[in-house]
Amino acid sequence: MNRLTTNPFRNLLVVGSFLVVQSLTSCHSQESKADVAEADSAPEATEVFALQKGKLSSSLQVPGELVAYRDVDIYAKVSGFIKTLYVDIGSEVTQGQLLAVAEAPELNAQLSSAQSKLKAQEALSIASKANYDRILEASKFSGAVSKNDVDQALAKRNADLAQLEAARSAYREVADLRQYLQIRAPFNGVISARNASTGAYIGPSGKGSEFPLFVLTEQKRLRLVISVPEAYTGYVDQNETVSFSVKAFPDRKFTGQVKRQAGALDKRLRSERVEVDVLNNNKKLLPGMIAEVSIPLPTRTSTFIVPKSAVVNSSTGVFVVKVTNNKAEWIPVQKGLEADEKMEVFGKLNEGDQLVTTATEEIRDGSPVTPAKAASNTVQ
Known part of the structure; x- marks a missing residue:
């Protein structure tokens, strides 16, 4: 017989020590798992900003056509x-x-x-x-x-x-x-x-003269004809200056003044015909040229300005994510002008509301949010 069997008291002592060590190890392991689980369940900090009002100056890029101010057969x-x-x-x-x-x-x-x-x-x-x-x-x-x-x-x-x-x-x-x-x-x-x-x-039209004798065109003054989409008609005013460029002179900018507005929408295009008078004393511009027109669209009143990343376009609608008492709240909005990664929004919002800077559908309505202030004000 070996010595372990001859000394029962010593065997009990060894077994007891082993059980104590195993118990302590198990407790420490459970505490570590609990800490990890708690860390995983805690929401990450989300960057937010304070909503402010401002004026956003944008421009509308539309094609246009230069036509003679007067052109007669x-x-x-x-x-x-x-x-x-x-x-x-x-x-x-x-x-x-x-x-x-x-x-x-x-x-x-x-x-x-x-x-x-x-x-x-x-x-x-x-x-x-x-x-x-x-x-x-x-x-x-x-x-x-x-x-x-x-x-x-x-x-x-x-x-x-x-x-x-x-x-x-x-x-x-x-x-x-x-x-x-x-x-x-x-x-x-x-x-x-x-x-x-x-x-x-020669003779009157249809009596020996299929084509006119001459076509007389006034070139020193031209009309720039553009079609302004329905959503932007409220931003175009009489005598407003617009700029444009043509392919013949890609490095030059030309200007003109808005002089005539149709006052009604084209039923097919849902746009308003706008005519811009263009002085052409050097006759460099020619009737028939296609122009790329930039129409300034300044806002007339202060509106809420947010980064484009703060607006979510989803299948259920357009919204921003507002943080209230560390809870996310989807606020439906309508979009306005856009410029320089900023956008006008209209909805049930108040100045100073905390909005998520980079909003996604993953931030569910009512989910917990830990706000983190942005490093700089993105809507200034």
């Missing part, structure tokens, strides 16, 4: 043939300048006929007036002429006067038509198209 008023052309494509003309002269021999014949009728009617009118004067003078003597003769002479004189006025009108009409053989510029501009040559037949 010039047709011949009467039919004829081109006798002389005085301008060509690119010619700069002034109002009233002679562009072309046409000839129409039949108009000359009509004018001569009208002139002859006018002279004949003048002679008849003179004769009827003289006859009436003689009869009227004779009627002053008793029994010389009857009153009926006087009335008939007066009627003949008035009828001949009316015919004389008609002849004069007919003569003026033909004379005015002859004036249309001289084709003149209605305003200052540049001839941007010419569709006729010397000897070509």
Whole structure:
């Protein structure tokens, strides 16, 4: 037999010591697990900021088209043939300048006929007036002429006067038509198209002239036509300055002033037509150019400004996360202007509310939150 079996007291002592050590180890292990579990359940600190009001200046980038301030197709008023052309494509003309002269021999014949009728009617009118004067003078003597003769002479004189006025009108009409053989510029501009040559037949649109003789374009002043989306129409005002660029001069910025607003939305595009007047004295800009337009959109009143990261766009709506008594609260909001990673928001919010700087759907409504102040105010 060994010594352990011969000494029962010593064996009991060894077993008891082993049990005490095992118990202490087990307690220490349980305490460590509890500490780890408690650390895991504690929420991490979440960065928040104090909500403040401010004014956010943004800009709207939209495409636009440059069109001539005035652009007109010039047709011949009467039919004829081109006798002389005085301008060509690119010619700069002034109002009233002679562009072309046409000839129409039949108009000359009509004018001569009208002139002859006018002279004949003048002679008849003179004769009827003289006859009436003689009869009227004779009627002053008793029994010389009857009153009926006087009335008939007066009627003949008035009828001949009316015919004389008609002849004069007919003569003026033909004379005015002859004036249309001289084709003149209605305003200052540049001839941007010419569709006729010397000897070509001309006439009113649809009567021998499918295309206009000339297209006259005003270039020193242009219209910049843009379509402003419905959500931004309230930010555009009369006489507001906008800037734009064109592909022909990518390194230059041009400006113009808002002068005309449609006052109604296009039913298809849901946008308002806005026209901007652009001075173009050097004629570098051309009608038809496509422009990239920047429209300033300054806020008129102070609104709540937050970082874009504070706004959550979810399938249930748009909201920010407000921290109240260390609890998360989803606050539905509507978005406004955006600029420089900031955004206007509108909702049931008050100045000084604590909002989560980087909000996500993982921060559930009502979940515990440990706020941590941001290092700097992100909404200034």
